[in-house]
Amino acid sequence: MTNHHKSRVNVHSKLTAVSSKPFGPGKTYPLSSLDHAMGLHRLHVIFYYGQSPFSAFDLDPLRVSLSEILSSYPKVTGRLNRDKVGNWEIKCNDAGLRILRAKVETTIDEWLRLAVGSEERDLTVWEDMPEDPNTWSPFLLQITDFEGGGVSFGLSCLHMLADPASVTLLFKSWIEAHHGQPITHSPSYDPLTNRGQPVPCTTNTKSSNYYANKANAQAPSVKMSTATFKFSNSVIKQCISGIHGEFPGATPFDLLTALFWTRVACLKAPKYDNKHSLSICLDFRGILQEPLPYGYFGNALHFSQLSVTEAELDCNCLGALAGLVHRHVLGIREEEIWSAIDWFESQKGEGGKYAAPFRMYGPELTCVSMEHMILGDESLMYAAMFDKETKPLHVTYHVGNVEGEGLIIVTASPEAGLARTVMVTLLEEEIDRLCEDQAIMQLKPTMLVSGGR
Template sequence: MANINSRVSVHSMLTAVSSKPVGPGQTHPLSALDHAMALHTLHLVFYYKKNPFGIFDVDPLRVSLSEVLSLYPQVAGRLTRGESGNWEVKCNDAGVRILRANVGVTIDEWLRSADVSEEKDLTVWEEMPEDPSTWSPFRIQVNEFEGGGVAFGLSCTHMNADPTSVTLLFKSWIESHRQEPIEHPPLFNSTPLHHQRVPDTSGKSTNYYANKANARTPSVKMKMVTATFRFSNSAINKCLNEVHDQCPQATPFDLLAALFWTRLVLLKAPKHDNKCSLSVCLDFRRLVQPPIPLGYFGNALHFSMLTLNEEEMDYGKLGHVVELVHRHVSGVETEEVWNAVDWLESQKEEGGKHAPPFRMYGPELTCVSMEHMIIGNKSLMSSARFKSDEKPVHVACHFGNVVGEGLIVVLPSVEEDLARTVIVTLPEEEMPQLCEDQAIQRLQPTMLISGR
């Protein structure tokens, strides 16, 4: 629920349903990977400097949303348990909740002064009740700022969708509103994720997932805070040039993952085994062969662990760690991805029920790459434009129920080329030191929604 002192005031709630009724009895079973993400929620916020509609009228938006929901029947449905006890979506066209809110400041002041607890008020979320038959797993919040800016907050259970799916849902809505063809139509058939093979239990992916499934949740739950760093194209390009000799093929993700990882290692207490670990999350739609269509709706995320000893971290030489991150990311192959999927499938209990979910974002430090969102030189996030000349001024992506060592999310920035936004969630006592870290400040990031 929203903070009572928040500058965000929700004043109404509507429901959008599909313009074309769904046939009776249609259901959509969630995959083993979907079930594994059940402890988390997903929240995206798209900020626009100007209200793309002039004088705001929600009716045209509802019309275009209803049209696009006819392509996304699972989004307008409700979660239910199937015969085996697994989650599935009952496609009953119950609709998507749309909240409308006013924000008591301009969008510029908000981005300068709001913290993440306030940003969460742009995507007000209600946890799933024991009986979700009337509960909307997708919510859209339209927030109007003073002076004409607007932010669209989209939230859902992570079981239902990953960041790519939610981004393309929003982009499809905009394309429908502009009466344009849907560039990446949704695909709900999860057959590519059902290999039904016996997993290779000696593989590093299966060992990693098995260890995560058995990991204990920290007994003391620390307060987590979030800060957003925006890095310019020139700063990233300069830093990539500096590490070119050690890693000529480095991507902005390799660079920023290595930078934040090495700086955070210095902030945290030394490990008893002198090991430094980073869990890396990659979208695998275009990673596997043959590739899965970008419009696949659900979860297509692969988690893997990169572990170095303190000597390998070599704190004085960033380029060395950049090269190791790059080697790890580029070394993830189709077979490793399917081994992880097969292992999740193999954990079903007697009767076919999926195993209980476990924490994917934590407890170890986790870094999420959104590099796949760049196609050619265009970011899918910044191409969500209601008007051809009005791209978002900022896009935020948050994951619910993050605990442990923290989370680093590297997003394409709304600027061109190599610019990136890094959203970091950490235990509260570590954030001030990270925000003041000289190695990070050397890249002159712009601080937006702040954790300080």
């Protein structure tokens, strides 16, 4: 996708990082049915640091540790290839990770406070996959230096190669290797099979029917913009206490999903059937009876739909709506996850070729939970510290090719406890109105790289 604004980010050099221990020719990793399903989307993760861990002219120490960690990530340094059937696989040829160096003539604090949502795209690489990707790097890293010593690391890849947890742990593993520490969550490439599945699978479930309907849904291509809202621990704690009477067990995700769902609904045209639907995206690594390793490298995402009436979406009943969200999330069972995977497998054509991908983020409003990235008191994205003084200031996630009603991503914040950051992608005119919404503004969020102003 091409940006039409004049970028303040100047890319001045390119290089390639290769594995310190070549993986060797001949090995391939086939992509799973869920990986193929994400084929229309790209994933972009940006880590902001107030102080660069290296001299602006000396990347060598980080390149050494990056080469070391890439030896454990052959999928990152390999290249896409079609197998005999026509399905995608990664050919492990040690071709390397493409790195871009860039500079922006503003401080990182000014950027986070004043940059608009569309500008943040320029901190990662947005490249469409070429027709022949055999020599194209599906993973790209952009390192951008800010005035005054700040730096951002923008990792981007095809979504069919990795989900948010995979990309986050790749970056965190690099930081651990840089410190000479053992990797906390080593990458796992075991095939996504029915691990400890308690009952036979079926494609006649809510999940499979939901995906079948989604495969046929259409959404117009429109210009979208993003706003980021950062809520403090004290505000979220107070809000949860405020809805305790309606629903006593609310989590930050329940609360913020309910809040933003109601506020976004106010920006949309009335529903002719009095029904509102929200697609909720969860990571299922920890949901399975036999959990996937946390370091599973690929896609472990499950989408499901929650539908409510106009009355249930009433903003005066936020606690009740939070309860509906909570019960829906808890109600996602392992059988539903496997039935969804079976449904994708059942769509294979002659010879076993996977069906063409469709838009997973949309066309209905979609909300992504990143609660799985918070383990105890530690959020994994903010544990990527070069030292005790260089914890990330902010971590942001973008999904490419989002269309339809929009996207809400609820993530951790650098502040510990219940603090959360919410990224919302909507039509440009809608995002500007959302940034002025009094129900949201009364919670005093910190606004970062927001809107199309």
